[in-house]
Amino acid sequence: MNKKNSLICFLIFFGLHSMLQAQNSINKVLDAQDVTFYGLDFSALQLVHKDGFYDAEGTPICDKMRDTYFPAWNNMMQIERKKYDLSKFLGFKRYSINLEQSNTKNLEDLKSTFEGANCISENIPGHISKSKAAEVLKGYNTESDKNPIGLIIIPEMFSKQLLIGVYSIVYFDTKTKDVLMTDVVEGKPKGFGVRNYWIGSLYAGLKSYSKIIKARRNKFGN
Numbered sequence: 001m002n003k004k005n006s007l008i009c010f011l012i013f014f015g016l017h018s019m020l021q022a023q024n025s026i027n028k029v030l031d032a033q034d035v036t037f038y039g040l041d042f043s044a045l046q047l048v049h050k051d052g053f054y055d056a057e058g059t060p061i062c063d064k065m066r067d068t069y070f071p072a073w074n075n076m077m078q079i080e081r082k083k084y085d086l087s088k089f090l091g092f093k094r095y096s097i098n099l100e101q102s103n104t105k106n107l108e109d110l111k112s113t114f115e116g117a118n119c120i121s122e123n124i125p126g127h128i129s130k131s132k133a134a135e136v137l138k139g140y141n142t143e144s145d146k147n148p149i150g151l152i153i154i155p156e157m158f159s160k161q162l163l164i165g166v167y168s169i170v171y172f173d174t175k176t177k178d179v180l181m182t183d184v185v186e187g188k189p190k191g192f193g194v195r196n197y198w199i200g201s202l203y204a205g206l207k208s209y210s211k212i213i214k215a216r217r218n219k220f221g222n
Contacts, residue, residue, distance in 0.1 A: 025178075025181060026180070026181050026216075028148075028149070028173070028180055029149060029171045029180050029181045030091075030216065032092060033092065033093045033094065034092070034096070034147040034148070034149075035086075035090075035094070035095040035096075035149045035150070035151050035171075036097075036098055036142070036145050036147040036149070036150050036151065036174065037077070037095055037096070037097050037098070037150075037151045037152075038098055038099070038101060038102055038140060038150055038151065038152045039074045039077065039098070039099040039101075039102030039103065039152065039153070040070070040074045040077065040102060040106075040152075040153050040154075040155060040202075041102050041105065041136055041153070041154050041155075042065075042066075042070050042114075042154075042155055043105070043106070043109060043113075043136055043139075043154070044125075044128055044132065044136070044154050044155070044156055044168075045119070045154075045156065046119065046123075046125045046156065046157050046158075047062070047119050047120045047121070047157075047159075048120075048121055048122070048123070048124055048125070048157050048158065048161070048162070049120075049122060049160065049161040050122075051160045052160030052161075053120050060116060060117040060119075060120055061194070062114045062115060062116060062117060062118060062119040063114065063116075065114055065119065066107065066110050066114035066115075067107070069194060069195055069198070070103075070106040070107070070110075071103050071106065071107070072195050073195070073198070073202075074099050075099065075103075076199055077097065078097050078099060081097070083203070084202075084203065084206070086151070086206075088210070089206040089207070089209065089210040089213075090151075090169075090209075090210070090213055091210075091213055091214060095147075095151070098145075101140050102140075105139055105140075109139070124157065125156060125157055127156060127166075127168065127184050128154055128156055128168045128184075130182060133154065133168065133172075133179050133182055134177070134178075136154060136170075137152070137170070137172055137177045137179070138177070140152075140177070142172075142175075142177060143174065143175055143177075145174040145175075147174060148173065148174060148175070149180070150171070150172045150173070150174040150177075151169070151170070151171055151172075152170050152172070153167050153168070154168040154170060155167050155202075156168055156184075158198055158201070160189070163188050163189060164186055164188065164201065165186070165188075165189055165198055165201025165202060165205065166184065166185075166205075167184070167185050167186075167187075167202060167205055168184055169182065169184075169185060170182050183209065183212070183213075185206065185209040186205055187201040187202060187203065187204030187205030187206070187207075187208065188200075188201060189201040189204075
């Protein structure tokens, strides 16, 4: 076999191996019965365009976002669990909630990035890569979790001008913290006041995403 044919065979083998690994990771997520939700991690959030992110006195609300709304949005996932029922949206039989780490991380790690107007940009960010999601997960201790699959939602972008909230849903192995599957969801914000307005975009995104994950489960027989 010449070098050219050897290279072709290697590339085919590598491609098939990668596809098999990806499929195994997806099946691991879809087969899971018990999942732990670690909350909303805002470390990658970008507020796009100034509209809606300054108060009546012209002061940016980055600090208030970090200190008030981040914990409020995170805690709503537990307080209003019936409304934001991830077993209903994502198709798991059972899920537990552990918000302690994300609440601490959101408050302590974002003191510099969510200060003044640092969190506001005129540029639309790209979606979070699998490697970026893995970097976020390094800040969590999940190895002792009895549930094999962990779930975290990473808000990527809020834009009142574009009427959109964008989120990455990240599924991972709790023992190794390997990222198993990621999906991007988008929702239109709706509601009165900053808190309800932006959590409304997550609710809308989860409703749309539930149809996608249901179709995926049907496709793979899970």
